[in-house]
Amino acid sequence: KRLSSDKVIKQIEIFKGTNTLNEILNTIPVIFLVINDYRQVIYMNKTALDFAKIKDVSSIIGQRPGEVFGCIYASKGEGGCGSSEACTYCGCINVILASQEGKPAVNDCRLIIGPNEEAYVLRVWSHPIIFNNIDFYAVSLQDIGNEKRRQIFERLFFHDLLNTVNSLTLSLNLLDISKDENEKIEYIKKLNYYTRTITEQIQSQQILNAAETNNLTIASNKFNSIDFLSEMVKYYEDQLNSRQIKIQIDPKSENIEIETDKIILKRIILNIIKNAFEAINKDGKIIVGCVLIQNGVKIWVNNPGYIPREIQYQIFQRTFSTKGTNRGLGTYSMKLLSSYLNGNVTFTTSEENGTTFEVYFPIKPK
Template identity: 50%
Template sequence: MSNIKLSTKYLLTKRLTREEVERQSLLFQKSDLMTELLGKIPAVFIIVNKYRQIIYMNKGALELTGLEDLTSVIGVRPGELLGCIHATEEEGGCGTSESCTYCGAVNAILKSQKDKSAVSDCRLVLRNDHSALDLRVWASPLIINKEEFTIITIQDIQHEKRRAFLERIFFHDILNTTNVLQLTLQLLSEHGDYIEKKELIKRAKRITQKLIEEILSQRLLIDAENKLYEITINTSNSIDILDEIIKIYAEHELTEEKTLKIAPSSKSIDIHSDRTLLRRILGNMIKNALEAAPKDGTVTIGCETIGENIKFWVHNLGFIPRDIQLQIFNRSFSTKSQDRGLGTYSMKLLSSILKGTVNFTTSEENGTIFNVEYPIKLEDELINK
């Protein structure tokens, strides 16, 4: 095996030839015991060789992938079979990109190759529509005729993951907000001064509005994940949207000791899109930037046209480390505590509804810029694609 690695390569890229893989596959296809055992168990089983190439799939695996038999995919790797977005980032395919460093499936297989059974959760983003699969992967070593193989068992845990994660974050945010509201009402009952009471009432109104926003945001995200959200096209002005969001966050606790402003170069453009989604996405961008910005730092938001698209961007002076960059759009990943972290994931999810894209650049010298780009006119034919 070659010892040469590319700079971003995680695992070596060597594969067996088609003939060698077919020979290995016959070891299992000719085994009546294997066919009977794995063929009838109501689970998804895939067997790979030491180079992580698929040589056997049971009935459950074929049904999961919509295949009639193994012929067309023999020798490919699991991420290539399932359509993982990272499987085409390097010429070596599945398991060879830098992003694969954090892949639960790849790491489970590696552990099994050290004669240790392993289980790991894996979030796999699909390249065709950027939807995602949440999988639990078991990997167990197997030796036949002195050749090393790994039996992979796959379970879909998408609903389990989604419900647990969304509920945890939702209740965390709701409890935090209601605690602040309770404290404000307590202060209101204790103070007799008219001016102080007036200020506390204003504060209570803001907190109540925030509570409503969090509930609506949760409902929107659940609808988006379940593909139940119905787009409403309306005409909005780009500067008006930015002004509106700036006013909302001007009184937010995150803005204390920080400056939030609109870039003077921002373009005034009429957009035909879903205003609710745009506001939610840009709000998440600003919130994340404020959380990342240093004390006394400035967060700048702006917009410009690129052909028939509009690009919104948010800049702050914070830097995102490389290990976080590789996972930043995953639903279950957060740079905060385990009860936080839907911001960047929801940006990407909601942007996909608007047929948009999300990306970012980051450096220690220039900070971080998140960009979202959408069609200026979201037509029906784009929505239905």
Template identity: 35%
Template sequence: MESFGDMFYTEFAPAVRASAIELQSQRNSIQLEELLDALMQALPGYVMLINKQRQIVAVNPAMLCVTGVADTAELVGLRPGEALNCIHSDDAPNGCGTSEHCSVCGAVLAILESQHTSGQASHECHIAFKGNEQRVIDLKVFATPIVIRGEQFTVLALQDISGEKRRDVLERTFFHDVLNTAGGIHGLATLLVEHKNVPSHVEDEYKNWLVEMSGNLVEEIHHQRKLMMAERGEFQPQIVPVAVRDLLEEVHKLYRHHDRTPGRELVLADVPDCTLLTDRLVLRRSIGNMVINALEATPIGGTVTIYATKTSSVVSINVHNVGVMPREVQLQLFLRSFSTKSNVGRGIGTYSMKLFCERYLNGKVYYRSTADEGTVFTIELPCNP
């Protein structure tokens, strides 16, 4: 039976590694293949030659550049996630490929598939780097088998598709929401123009709706601009005193009759009387993301509960629903390009919550999801000094 300290322990891909002697022998063989070296230097993107144990034997200049090292020897023997400083590369004691998170990593999946089928495999991969800046990239991964002097290797080519993914998210979320809101504004404006004898009280109601919907449209545009600035490290939060009870009452009012989730009950439970120094609009939007995700995951007739707790050092804002997230969903939850929805969705929500609250509001975003408790998302922020 495997133990956590075992050199063969793994939660996904095989953990065993080639010895230093084996790696040196492989390096010597490859250095004799001038054509292979020339091809690797010419390939675009980040390119690695890896052995059967998924360890790096050779790389191209772009790989040296992205890892910040000057000599290939510094990367030899590492696995791809270790070389790229992936945030999950040391989740398990035997490194890249052996933790539970690796089971949904496109790079590991492509390598294993290529090794198994002896053919080219391609997957998409999202890598979050270690460090406080929370830098992330989306990659298209191509794994191609190659035999060198009788030994099996894999050419692993990584293409940065972050820009493409950002555009995709923009189309799936921002443009979708803006068009929906703009369509509603246009519809109401058309009613006012085409129906001259609308009762005054109805006309006043339509005008109020127009003001509210146009305000939502402006907020949506501003939020997308903030998100783009946040990803570039340029966002400046507007820190003001925020009464937690008032904020949660506002969120409750905004979402308790939301048109996308009819038939669900939204309950505001216990909230302590306390004040935070934070960005009110960003925090309200982040809590709103938690609420709308919980409502969408709740069947008609179900209940979602908002509540808060306070200790001497932190305030925790929580949203609970009775559902349980599949483990595969949990492992990818905070990825920018991940969505649980098969159609046009809001996959950016959990990612933006974590980005804003952890990087700019000095907080933490986390969840727990069990059969006994259901699912609770939490934003934890420091109390006022």
């Protein structure tokens, strides 16, 4: 249910007449809105107008915040913003609904907008106010994406790096005290793996930082798809075997000569495989494969795990993670890096068939 356009226009006029208030609010460097009881936008300060890429509220009469900002889920439900299944988990809507109980509320919101699916992490405040004897809600939104990403970058990178260094140190100590030659050979293999992993972790961080700042340089490498998948399987094979998880190449995979940036593609696929084995228990199986589709290549990674509905809607967002506070960036980095290959990453998930991440990219650079 929404207020009629005529009544919304009358409410807009109330705030148009407060010139001094407008001047003050236009100096605030955060997105500021006033909405009515039906969550329709009545007022926007300059920062909000700039973010929405509009000149004034007269062009969005009767619309709700998700519709104004171009949220990709705003058109998924019959009632617009707030009516789709994804909206159930929206931090912005939940904050506004909480403030409609009569108390100020605050929460974080992950917003994906536009055809390019730009991702934002916003902190949202909503305060109930009464103006001209009418109930309104003052809503402020601040972009905290850089802050969140910086925290995650640092903690995730140092956490993973420290774990690898600890494993490297342990293997060195065991090699030092071992008397058995076969044991020594195994420890040396582990040392090679851990040193390679440290290099990969540093390179991965460098690539992601460059991609985030639009400074990533793309190379062109020619390689075979089956050889590439074999390399990916080998990379994680020892680690997966220790957890009794099998990884194998789908026999239906096609032998394709690919020309793209191998290092970036490797980062994407290794990230997907890592997420797969973190999502399943022992005795599980991960299957990787590839086929030619029109003028492109599809590489997929399947695992038997299922992604719950509430998580599916947030899977590619910058700071979202199922692993706890200050984790994440895995699925977001897949999406980001694939765009540099003129490709895309999608996923399907069901309790019957598990979860499959698919990477699409041109067989040759465009």
